[in-house]
Amino acid sequence: MRPAGSRDLLALPVLALIAGCARHVVIDPELVPSHNDRDWTVHHEPAAPAAAASTGGRDLPSKVGEAQ
Amino acid sequence: MTRDLLLAAGVTSLALPCASGCAFVPVDVQPPPTQELNAASNVGRGRDVVVEIPFEDQRNDRGRCGTQKNAYNMETADVRCSVAPAEWVAHALATGLQRAGFHVLTAGAPPVPSRARVHGEVTQFFVEPKVNALTFDPEADIGVRLVVETPSGLLAERRFYFKATEVSLVGTEDNFQAAASTATREAVDGMVSAVVALLDRYPQLGGAR
Numbered sequence: 001m002r003p004a005g006s007r008d009l010l011a012l013p014v015l016a017l018i019a020g021c022a023r024h025v026v027i028d029p030e031l032v033p034s035h036n037d038r039d040w041t042v043h044h045e046p047a048a049p050a051a052a053a054s055t056g057g058r059d060l061p062s063k064v065g066e067a068q
Numbered sequence: 069m070t071r072d073l074l075l076a077a078g079v080t081s082l083a084l085p086c087a088s089g090c091a092f093v094p095v096d097v098q099p100p101p102t103q104e105l106n107a108a109s110n111v112g113r114g115r116d117v118v119v120e121i122p123f124e125d126q127r128n129d130r131g132r133c134g135t136q137k138n139a140y141n142m143e144t145a146d147v148r149c150s151v152a153p154a155e156w157v158a159h160a161l162a163t164g165l166q167r168a169g170f171h172v173l174t175a176g177a178p179p180v181p182s183r184a185r186v187h188g189e190v191t192q193f194f195v196e197p198k199v200n201a202l203t204f205d206p207e208a209d210i211g212v213r214l215v216v217e218t219p220s221g222l223l224a225e226r227r228f229y230f231k232a233t234e235v236s237l238v239g240t241e242d243n244f245q246a247a248a249s250t251a252t253r254e255a256v257d258g259m260v261s262a263v264v265a266l267l268d269r270y271p272q273l274g275g276a277r
Contacts, residue, residue, distance in 0.1 A: 025129060025194040026209040026231065035211060035229035040266050046222035047181070049272035 091136045091145050095241045097195060098150040100249035105164050105256050111264050112170030115274025116183045119162040120175040122155035123212070124189035134195030134208070134244065141199050147244055153193035157212055157255065161186070164256035165263065170274075181220040182273050186263065188214040192229065195244050206243045207233045208251035214259060216266055218273055224266055230254045 027035065134147030149156060165186075166172045177183070192211030197204050212228045232250035234243045267273050 024196065025135070025192075026196045026198075026207045027229075029231060029233075032229050032231050035227065037227045040216075040224040040226045040262070042222070042224045044221050044223040046218050046270050046273055047220040 094146045094148050095136060095244050096148050096150050097245050097248040099156050099160060100252050102163050105253060106167055106260055108167045110169035112168045114171055116173060117165055117170045118173045118177050118183060118185040120187035121158040121162060123158040125154040126189040126191050127193060133193055137197050137199055139199055147195045153190045157190050160252050160256050161259050164260040168260050179219045182218060184216050184218050184267060184273055186216050188212055195248050203235055203237060205233050205235045206247040207231060208247035210251045210255045226262060228258055
């Protein structure tokens, strides 16, 4: 094997440029909007206020306590 | 003489790219301080919100938080997160909601019909320099999919993506940190505003305290 010479040193940056096509994980700024939803997608609406109130929530434990 | 010139050119062509910020040791980035997140306000009006911490980690590359590069666009070392991104983003959102005036509870809180529960997944969290002719700009991307639901029936979801760029001449650890911090602040601002807008549509939600 011959020792590395100056021409080999010049070849290194060329190889680096070829190998330097690293993948980009971050996206281009102009693509950001396409990755952002403009609004929420609501699959289900919550129950109406009266229905929600009638199901108790936090009041339930204290009512149970009062009953005891 | 020719040999010396070639040698000098070779060494210079290898050394110059490193002057623009090539590094061979990992850089650590950490979440921004609480006081650097969204401005304190009362838009939450004391409404209850449960935030599940951490979110799910759905990133393609879960082994690191980013990469450092040399001027040839070659990866030279990793960027690491001091806090896992799934916890980083969820905790930042919880803090942001608290600063916005919500009463933030942890996942162990008992279910209440009108109490919103926020959970999600981190789809992207990566810091990477954009190598230009004269500048070396770390960019931080944060992608999140949020889900908000209540026992009373609400089920909503939304995708978010945030990008922050720090323009600089050299790639230093501070620039990677600045990009990550700015992207986090933008993410918190965007997600908190979105949660406020969603819950404001349903006055019956969140007032069970």
